[in-house]
Amino acid sequence: xxxxxxxxxxxxxxxxxxxxxxxxxxxxxxxxxxxxxxxxxxxxxxxxxxxxxxxxxxxxxxxxxxxxxxxxxxxxxxxxxxxxxxxxxxxxxxxxxxxxxxxxxxxxxxxxxxxxxxxxxxxxxxxxxxxxxxxxxxxxxxxxxx
Numbered sequence: 111x112x113x114x115x116x117x118x119x120x121x122x123x124x125x126x127x128x129x130x131x132x133x134x135x136x137x138x139x140x141x142x143x144x145x146x147x148x149x150x151x152x153x154x155x156x157x158x159x160x161x162x163x164x165x166x167x168x169x170x171x172x173x174x175x176x177x178x179x180x181x182x183x184x185x186x187x188x189x190x191x192x193x194x195x196x197x198x199x200x201x202x203x204x205x206x207x208x209x210x211x212x213x214x215x216x217x218x219x220x221x222x223x224x225x226x227x228x229x230x231x232x233x234x235x236x237x238x239x240x241x242x243x244x245x246x247x248x249x250x251x252x253x254x255x256x
Contacts, residue, residue, distance in 0.1 A: 113167050116145070
């Protein structure tokens with residue numbers, strides 16, 4: 111699961127745990143970029159196995175994701191009436207997830223990015239193969255799973 115904010119992400123291998131200079135906003139973008147890079151690397155590793163890997167962004171969905179962000183709480187009450195017109199509800203927000211999970215037209219397709227139930231090109235920042243491999247290797251080390 112990704113977000114359009116992944117385009118602002120940066121992978122700092124010296125601070126993957128976020129202990130130094132933690133900030134919620136850039137960290138969210140960083141983690142979504144990690145999801146993209148990890149999905150691309152996983153797709154390459156399972157190629158030909160019958161397993162399909164998809165990465166997607168649901169768009170802006172009316173959820174409680176920002177419930178601990180003070181500005182979000184204020185904006186939520188101010189913009190709530192308008193949000194019904196401009197922001198997807200949970201039902202609409204999960205459609206791309208369902209499309210990737212059950213669509214017969216995607217059977218056998220692997221390693222693609224989706225939004226609004228349609229394939230989109232990977233962003234430039236998501237195409238860094240060297241960072242994707244390094245992220246995979248670090249993840250193996252940190253989890254102890256090979």
